[in-house]
Amino acid sequence: MTAKIILGTEVAKEIREELKKEVASLKEKHGITPGLVTILVGEDPASVSYVTGKQKTAKELAFHSLQDTQPADISEARLLELIDKYNRDKNIHGILVQLPLPKHINETRILYAIDPKKDVDGFHPVNLGKLMIGEADYLPCTPAGIQQLLIRAGVPIDGAEVVVVGRSNIVGKSIANILLQKAAGANATVTICHTRTRDLASHTRRADILIVAAGKPKAVTADMVRPGAAVIDVGVNRIGMTPEGKAKLCGDVDFEAVKEIASVITPVPGGVGPMTIIMLMANTVKAARLAAEKK
Numbered sequence: 001m002t003a004k005i006i007l008g009t010e011v012a013k014e015i016r017e018e019l020k021k022e023v024a025s026l027k028e029k030h031g032i033t034p035g036l037v038t039i040l041v042g043e044d045p046a047s048v049s050y051v052t053g054k055q056k057t058a059k060e061l062a063f064h065s066l067q068d069t070q071p072a073d074i075s076e077a078r079l080l081e082l083i084d085k086y087n088r089d090k091n092i093h094g095i096l097v098q099l100p101l102p103k104h105i106n107e108t109r110i111l112y113a114i115d116p117k118k119d120v121d122g123f124h125p126v127n128l129g130k131l132m133i134g135e136a137d138y139l140p141c142t143p144a145g146i147q148q149l150l151i152r153a154g155v156p157i158d159g160a161e162v163v164v165v166g167r168s169n170i171v172g173k174s175i176a177n178i179l180l181q182k183a184a185g186a187n188a189t190v191t192i193c194h195t196r197t198r199d200l201a202s203h204t205r206r207a208d209i210l211i212v213a214a215g216k217p218k219a220v221t222a223d224m225v226r227p228g229a230a231v232i233d234v235g236v237n238r239i240g241m242t243p244e245g246k247a248k249l250c251g252d253v254d255f256e257a258v259k260e261i262a263s264v265i266t267p268v269p270g271g272v273g274p275m276t277i278i279m280l281m282a283n284t285v286k287a288a289r290l291a292a293e294k295k
């Protein structure tokens, strides 16, 4: 059996069309245009590329979008001042500070400073806490995108054995919490594996849905996958350059071998990546709608 390949590029397009309608309706009914500011500190090439992608999509959706680029040596105090300015700006509904930040800036302090109502990344501890109790306004974008991919590809989640490889706050712990909720598109039995897990393969082989966010190429090989499993590859590993000077990417899953065993699988690039960006846009539209309803 060769797996069906779930293209995040296509699912993201579908969601983009839905969002366009919502943006038009917000404008018509409330005179509101969703506003998103992306703050980039320094010139890390991966961060520049992510932020450029986010700004491009925001413009395609006719958002009020603002790119605020700051030098790598900006002080933490100055960055906090900027966040405070955007927290008070009525035309800005979403604030995104691209991570990682330079070492002299305390990332946690910065994330705490963003108004949780404008935290469209879903990284603020208030929003992560709300996610845990099933009350989230904003889900972190990558796990929210994974859930949408599974739902829209028709993968049964209710009662499924989900195994997550990786325990980062933003991907591993968050997707586990999302799929664990007593809610539609969730209700799974979830196991989280990590670098200290004994016999990783004994866990991954039980998975109906295997979500891999290990940060390591070929962390999951074909012998670790149950035949017929749905495999979601969250890895983004840079493994050199194309002749055109673009970064060459691979995921955390041995795609060529695993696609012969799985029932559905996401590629890298073109799988989870485009979903992260579109869920950021969905969160920004939601932030604008919540602000409009509060008026």
Ligand code: GUN
Pocket (backbone or CB within 6 Å): 050, 096, 097, 098, 099, 100, 121, 141, 142, 276
């Ligand atoms: N760095 C890598 N991924 C992300 C993301 O989704 N949001 C932010 N703010 N920074 C990132």
